[in-house]
Amino acid sequence: MSALARILRFTRSLAPYYAGIMIAAAVVTAAGLAVPFITGAATDVVVDAVGAATRGEGVPTGAIRSVVLLALALLAASLVETVVSSFGGYWGDVMSAKMRTVLSARYFEKLLALPQRYYDNELTGTIVARLNRSISEVTNFMKSFSNMFVTMLMTTVAVLVISAWHYWPLAALLLVAYPAYLWLTALTSRKWQRLEGDKNEHVDIASGRFAEVVGQIRVVKSFARERSELDRFEHHFSETVELTRRQSQHWHTMDGLRRGVLNVIFFGLYVIIFVRTVTGEFTPGEMVMLIQLMAMARQPVTSLSWVVDSVQRAAAGSKSYFEVMDLDPEALDGGGSRSQAAPAAGTGDPEQPMVSFKDVHFGYGEDDDVIAGVSLDVFRGERIALVGESGGGKSTLVSLLMGLYTVRSGRIEVAGAGADLESLRRNIGVVFQDPSLFSGTIAENIAYGRPEATREEIRAVAKRAAVDEFVSRFPDGYDTVIGERGMKLSGGQKQRIAVARAMLKDAPILVLDEATSALDTKSERLVQAGLDELMHGRTSLIIAHRLSTIAEVDRIITLRDGRIDEVGTPSELAVSGGIYAELLALQHSTSKADRKRLKQFEVVG
Secondary structure: OHHHHHHHHHOHHHHHHHHHHHHHHHHHHHHHHHHHHHHHHHHHHHHHHHHHHHOOOOOOOOHHHHHHHHHHHHHHHHHHHHHHHHHHHHHHHHHHHHHHHHHHHHHHHHHHHOOHHHHHOOOHHHHHHHHHHHHHHHHHHHHHHHHHHHHHHHHHHHHHHHOOOOOHHHHHHHHHHHHHHHHHHHHHHHHHHHHHHHHHHHHHHHHHHHHHHHHOHHHHHHOOOHHHHHHHHHHHHHHHHHHHHHHHHHHHHHHHHHHHHHHHHHHHHHHHHHHHHHOOOOOHHHHHHHHHHHHHHOOOOOHHHHHHHHHHHHHHHHHHHHHHHOOOHHHHHOOOEOOEEOOOHHHOOOOOOOEEEEEEEEOOOOOOOOEEEEEEEEOOOOEEEEEEOOOOOHHHHHHHHOOOOOEOEEEEEEOOOOOOHHHHHHOEEEEEOOOOOOOOEHHHHHOOOOOOOOHHHHHHHHHHOOOHHHHOOOOOHHHOEOOHHHOOOOHHHHHHHHHHHHHHHOOOEEEEEOOOOOOOHHHHHHHHHHHHHHHOOOEEEEEOOOHHHHOOOOEEEEEEOOEEEEEEOHHHHHOOOOHHHHHHHHHOOOOHHHHHHHHOOOOOO
16 A cells, blocks of 8 residues: 555645545445434334334324434435535545646656656657556546545445345335436436546547657757646646536536435335334334345445455556656766856857867766767857768767756856756757657647747748748648648658747757758758758757758868867868768769768768
């Protein structure tokens, strides 16, 4: 039970619900246990009456009135049990929905806070399945636990005793009670199922978005959208709380009606039993037996095995949940430091670098360094191209710049970075080789870095990025839903949206990570025009970009085995005999060996 105790500690905010459920359970149990006492009092009255009648004294005055009043007392106890248990069930349902919201939001928040290293070693499907399985099992158990277990535990001994009695009188009585109960249940289920469908829709949307965000966590972190994604996630689950209120109110109102009808039927049976006993048609022993059988019919005698099974499932589910919640982000990150604000960032000095790498070393896990002793200054408005073979460290440098990983040693300073990662990433715009779009509309994807942007601002950058050209052909324009990861768009269209997204973010530092390498020639020209517009006046780092763009940069940095090999202008490095010169020569070669060698640079000529 320790795992369940941790769940309760995690959800301390639901303590009022827990208290209400426990109080309701205690009241229900007390009402249930009052029945045998009332029955015993009725037995005494009946025995006295029978004794008097036997002695020839007639039925004592007030005996019938007493037994009818005792029957009313039984009805009162039953109605109290019905009403209070309905309240307890309602609180249990709402508590379960709130618990799911709290646990899911905390899980999502934890995932958003975990460093990129965690996602390097985890399968997205596993992460999503853990949320669905663990939290569903825990909350389903807690809902049933709160609605049933306390009452059942208090009355288990009585139920076991009553179950030893013969069932034939009960079967006859249920011929009337159960059909009415089942008919009312059928009426209840229609609206309940419709509301359940609405709840499932919200859960599916939230879960689908969850899987998307986890699958594209680098984009989320790069645009500093952790908070907004968490808010959207919480919103959908908050909607399920309101739907659960309506659903539970309907269910428990109808359940109260069902059980109320059942109680009235039992009240009639109690009156008949008492009156017929007073008139001598039933013996006191028969009366007690029938009352006990009625009590037995109201108790779930098969629930103990369910409780044991549910506890085991919930404990197993919560184990994998807490495995994630117990992760230490700093320990996962391997120590070191992330990008930080430059000491003189606020001076406005054009000679002050916008980005500085100072003897940076980095490696994955316990592996050798993939970045070794890199020192580099990038100045305001400068265009820098990073060139090198696959695995040379180009993309790793960008990941370090954006704070996705911590360095082993050295420093990375960024002008305007601020004191936290969110401030850092707000100052960096990124266009990846994979545009990484989200389900939703074209306008929402363009505005991902600035969700508060107006439609006019969105259209303005869309025109600059040649997005308006194809959006105008869609019936819904910018409100066109593009599907998960932009599956309804071509590669060129998705990449132009990614360029517009970076334009709208309007960050002073721009990173182009092979932004056109996967495009056809026509799409490349359109996207390249948008990139040229985007780079104007910005500090830009271009990774393994097309040679036409590399030829126009201010400086080229060539990397070999994680170290800077050469630094110079395109014209200088073209004749240096180094990596860039080799790349130019390979581009114009027609031999198979040279074309194969060219692919190692991840650059298309």
